[in-house]
Amino acid sequence: MPIIRPSQDADLPAITAIYAHHVLNGTGTFEIDPPGETDMAARRADVLSKGLPWLVAEDGGTVLGYAYCNWFKPRPAYRFSAEDSIYMANDIRGKGLGRALLTELCASAERAGVRRLIAVIGDSGNAGSIGVHRALGFAPVGVLKSCGWKFDRWLDVVLMDKALGVGDQAAPTGADT
Numbered sequence: 001m002p003i004i005r006p007s008q009d010a011d012l013p014a015i016t017a018i019y020a021h022h023v024l025n026g027t028g029t030f031e032i033d034p035p036g037e038t039d040m041a042a043r044r045a046d047v048l049s050k051g052l053p054w055l056v057a058e059d060g061g062t063v064l065g066y067a068y069c070n071w072f073k074p075r076p077a078y079r080f081s082a083e084d085s086i087y088m089a090n091d092i093r094g095k096g097l098g099r100a101l102l103t104e105l106c107a108s109a110e111r112a113g114v115r116r117l118i119a120v121i122g123d124s125g126n127a128g129s130i131g132v133h134r135a136l137g138f139a140p141v142g143v144l145k146s147c148g149w150k151f152d153r154w155l156d157v158v159l160m161d162k163a164l165g166v167g168d169q170a171a172p173t174g175a176d177t
Contacts (some may be wrong), residue, residue, distance in 0.1 A: 001059070002057050002058065002059040002064060002097055002100070003057070003058055003059070004055055004056070004057050004058075004100060004101055004104045005055065005056060005058065006053065006054070006055060006056075007044060007054045007055060007056045007066060007068075008056075009041070011056050011058075011063050011066070012037050012040055012041050012044070013037060014056075014062070014063035015040055015044070015056070015063065015066050016034075016035070016036065016037045016040045018063070018065065018066065018087050018088070018089050019034060019035070019040065019087055020034035021089075021090055022087050023035075025090075026122075026123075027122050027123035027125070027126065027148075027150055027151065027155050028087070028121065028122045028123060028126050028129055029087075029122055030122050030148040030150055030155070032150065044068070046070070047068050047069070047070050050070070050071065051112050051113075052068065052069050052070060052071075052082065052109065052112050052114075053067075053068060053069060053105060053108035053109060053112060054066065054067075054068035055067050055068065055101060055104055055105055055108065057088075057097050057098075057100065057101045063089075064088065064089050064092045064097060065086065065087060065088035065089055065092060065097060065098060065101055066086070066087055066101075067084065067085065067086040067087075067101045067102060067104075067105040068084070068085055068105070069082040069083060069084045069085070069105060069109045069114065069117060070082060070083060070085075071083075072116075072118050080113065080114060080115040080116060080172060081114070081115065081116040081117075081118060082109055082114045082116075082117055082118065083117075083118045083119070083120050084102070084105055084106075084109070084117050084118070084119055086098060086101060086102050086105065086129070086132075088101075093128060094128065098128070098132050099132050099135060099136065102132055102133070102136055103136060105117075106136065106162070106164060109164060110164040110165045113172075114164050115163065115164055115165060115166070115167055115168065115172070116161055116162070116163055116164065116167060116168070117138075117161065117162050117164055118159065118160070118161045119133045119138055119158075119159070119160040119161065119162075120157055120158075120159060121133070121157065121158040121159075121160065122148065122155060122157060123148075123155045123156065123157075123158075124143055124155075124156035124157075124158050126158070130158055130160070133160045133162075134160070136162070137162050138160040138161060138162040139160060139161060139162065140158065140159070140160050141159045141160060141161050142158075142159045143156050143157070143158055143159070144156060144157040144159070
């Protein structure tokens with residue numbers, strides 16, 4: 001039975017391999033060259049240092065996917081908005097585990113103080129990512145037409161977002177401000 005848990009250092013080889021597959025074969029990310037394990041470790045450390053979640057879906061010790069969020073932009077006014085990222089092992093996609101992983105990411109991000117989660121989805125033809133975000137209540141907010149070039153073609157970026165917790169219905173208080 002798959003479980004979703006916080007990532008660990010030992011997950012980095014699997015995380016790196018999953019992402020490398022998407023870089024080399026997919027349009028959900030606009031990276032061209034897959035980062036190595038050291039780069040992925042630095043990215044994970046950066047996210048965790050901000051108090052934000054980096055989760056994995058695992059079954060019997062095998063990492064099947066991962067998800068994390070990071071601040072949408074570095075300027076202080078964006079400190080309640082984060083961009084989510086989710087990547088599944090190629091042979092597990094379409095089986096509902098991504099939905100469970102994204103559900104837990106939304107809950108973890110809300111606990112971390114995120115009020116708005118933003119999906120920046122590579123490729124308007126990325127039906128899986130668009131579908132899982134829509135199923136979890138993300139709404140489309142726009143399309144950046146032909147802003148990426150990969151695999152000898154122009155690619156769009158689909159923007160979707162979702163309010164977490166009270167969203168913008170109340171001002172932040174206490175340590176949040």
